[in-house]
Amino acid sequence: MATGQTVKKWTRVYVNGYDMSGYTRSIGELQWEFDEAELTTLSDGVKGYMANQGNVSVGALNGVMDDTAVSGLHTVAAGLPGTPATVMVAQGIRAEPANGDPMFTGYCEIKNYKAEEDGGAAVVTMEFDQFSTTGLINYARPWGFIAHAKGAETAANTAVGIDDNGAASALGGYMVYQVFAGDGTATLKIQDAATNTNPSFADLSGCTTGSIDCSSVKHGLVAIGVTATVRQYIRWQIVLGTATTVTFALGFVRGQ
DSSP: OOSOOOOOGGGGEEETTOOTTTEEEOOOOEEEEEEEEEEOOOTTTSEEEEEEEEEEEEEEEEEEEEOOOSSSSSHTTOOEEEEEEEEEEEESSSSSTTOEEEEEEEEEEEEEEEEEEEEEEEEEEEEEEEGGGOOOOSSOEEEEEEEEEEEEEOOOOOOOEESSSSBSSSSEEEEEEEEESSSSSSEEEEESSSSGGGOEEEEEEEEEEEEEEEESSSEEEEEOOOTTOSSSEEEEEEEESOOSOEEEEEEEEEEO
């Protein structure tokens, strides 16, 4: 985890359990905004507005045409329009994304997929629409923090976690996960603690994938109750079933 300015070369894009960073030229505006409902009355000295419906969208992913079997951008994305996708945009701070770095996430409909020529290169654009109605959660906030940067794990976590909020909160939250590879079943979790020491961490109730088969890509969002208490520190955890290794990324977004 670092602080300060950064550049786009340290951005990483994960879609439906695939790392699209090596194919992506740019990623969209990462939209988070609310429609304005005007509530100005006759006696108001200034115009007043109230936040109305929220809009969350990744925007457009612009990338290179690549039909590599299984993992190429064209192979993965060409059949996605009209369906929702779990997206994580991890923003490293002057380095590869690390635990505690910012992350934008969403479960957004794929609006279209287009291929064209750009300066002699074959390029594609995949445009994300708003948050999918098939996966609505009771949270409008898409920005959170990386609990586990993309990498392989072979044992349970006994390390300390990250301070993603500066204090405990009682507004719930949700986790997002991307499983890229593995060799069997495992369970991914978020744990929380009041003090940042290994013995203090315990499972954050409901914030788990349950047992999943990590031998094929997996992805999703898991929300907990909007009044759930989340202690100050969070960390990733894995419980291996039949798997001996799992490569994944995991993020957490607190409610606000």
